[in-house]
Amino acid sequence: MATGKLECIFFSEFHPTAGHKITYQVVRCENDAIPVSSVRVLNQIAQCWMISKVPEEYVSRELFDTLHVYIITKPELQNRLITINALGHKIIGCPVSIQNVKYSRNALLFNLCFVCNASMDTAPYEPLVKKLANYLLTLELESGFLSNEKSKERLPSILADLLSQLNSNGKCSIPINESNTIHLKIVPPTKDPPAVLEHHVPMFLTDKNAFDSSQWDLTSQQILPYIDGVNHVQRIATEADVDINLVKICLQNMLYYGVITIVPIFQYSNVYITQPDINRLVEDEALREECIKYVTRNEMASPATLRSIIHLYGSLRSDISVKDLCLRFDPRSLNIDERHLIQFGVIRGLIKRLHQYPVRVLDGGEQHRTHQQPLDRYMNGHFNFDEICCKTGQSHQELEDYVENDANIYVLWK
Template sequence: MATGKLECIFFSEFHPTAGHKITYQVPEEYVSRELFDTLHVYIITKPELQNRLITINALGHKIIGCPVSIQNVKYSRNALLFNLCFVCNASMDTAPYEPLVKKLANYLLTLELESGFLSNEKSKERLPSILADLLSQLNSNGKCSIPINESNTIHLKIVPPTKDPPAVLEHHVPMFLTDKNAFDSSQWDLTSQQILPYIDGVNHVQRIATEADVDINLVKICLQNMLYYGVITIVPIFQYSNVYITQPDINRLVEDEALREECIKYVTRNEMASPATLRSIIHLYGSLRSDISVKDLCLRFDPRSLNIDERHLIQFGVIRGLIKRLHQYPVRVLDGGEQHRTHQQPLDRYMNGHFNFDEICCKTGQSHQELEDYVENDANIYVLWK
């Protein structure tokens, strides 16, 4: 969904004689009277919708508001009804603005309860300048700090919504994005401290849980937390039978000097010797194809003779999106005489094209070679590469 800037901010209220109205808006006349008359029941609302975020998508606009009602006999009709709304393009993702609308509603509620800010016509006349500052600062800086009086200042900041990290599975291999020794382990919870020594870019989640003697579900939760904060990334299990292909971003090695230097430093095997050359690195990456395994690559080009660590070469390529692992997904295709086959073998349940070799090995304890032999010996099992 598209993102963009706020188009308008308006303050609406229920006037004792004029009824529903937009009292102030910036820019002026942005929301037409016709549009407001069509939607006012969702802006100045009935009690059941008050103090709730409401988003209206209509006629090319998206309006976010939080209607407020203050019940008190001092007000005409015994209540003060108002709503400060943000207006955006209908295609815009408004999720980052929703907390701000809620917070502004609470600000105005507090100001009214403390000093009668909205019910006093003189103080309410400050709203247009406040709305203008809100619109300008939020669109320019993504945050604002607007003094209201000696004791109140509006502080707001747009925080983009963060996506939940992907699920951590048994066959995933966690790897630190920076030097593990640079972290203060005392800042982590006890379970995270317990598994930290086993996160080395080689051990998969199942092995980490076993070696650390920690329940695997707790390990997954800890690793997902680390993923969320960008401390680790996930890479496939490294095996010499793995197959990789290059991605379009491989061109960045030539175009991006910082990435190039980082790559050379990371893949160089012996720092005391001459560093690996960009020419050798690109040649090795470019030689990766769907019919060539890492073992084939090493036998053909001997990366170590080029002072290149093949494991680091693959890891760097995966992390930076330069190459992609091709996984094997076995699927059993039964002929007419086997439609009612009874699944006697423990591995049969995974022969449906939904599980790759790494997953199956971790779930069953089979070695990669044992699984490969099982697949090879069954003429009804085909392997999908993806």
């Protein structure tokens, strides 16, 4: 779904004699840089400049007549967000009804709607429509803003300001009277954080001592001491004596707010490969300085050199483990902490861990083999070594021996 701009805002109501109608409608000009006062106000006289390219209306009378039952609605749909996708338009509204004997037919029915292109993602605008409906409801209850024709005549300019400011700045602040101002801001929807699994290793992105843990919930406070970039989720749950599902929920919440990130379990048997972003170490001075500071083992000695860091990263290949790297180049003699070197590379996207996924390929004589071994259920190419070890309690070496001793198990690296 594409994200775009509002094409139109209109105010509709149920008129005691005319029935369902669009009372005011403002349409976006083709040139977004045109001033607010140049937004075309239809069905009402208003100031407007440079309007030659503005269409006569965006929501036609014919379209409105087709859809009005979803705009000025029956009681069952009132005070609810309604999105209509029809004939190339997407209309978002929140129909409102105020019951009072002072109104004709004992009720005031209205709806302020946003109109977008049919392919647009309208989720960021839905809270704004709901909030605007509540603003107008409050203004009517406090001062009769909508039922008073004189005050209602201010709506076209208010809608024009809304349309222009939201499209230009993504927010607006429009004074209505001495005591009421409309404040709106478009907040893009955030994606749900990825699932947290037993073998994942949570790691704080900043110093955890900088956080005021007293503001956190009790479960988060309980697991906080065990989040060190080394312990995986299952070990954290065991050490903290907290149900693993609660630990996952807490960590997922921290992921959502950008407090932690997830890295693979660090083992010297791990294999990594470089990524295209490795070039950023040369191009980005801030990243370069951050890397040197993070991987330097002894701060009292001379810091690690960029040349040594790039040489170590560049030596990572699919046939070289971290153990091989350390035996060949001895990072500690270069004042480099190999664990920090790997962690920094993973977090910043400079390197990528290659995981091992075992898969059993049955030959003709094993087609009817029953899965009697506890590990057999994981030999399908869907589980990596880290995941299997956490789920079964096997050590990495035990799992590796099991795989090597079975000629029908192959390992996929990815």
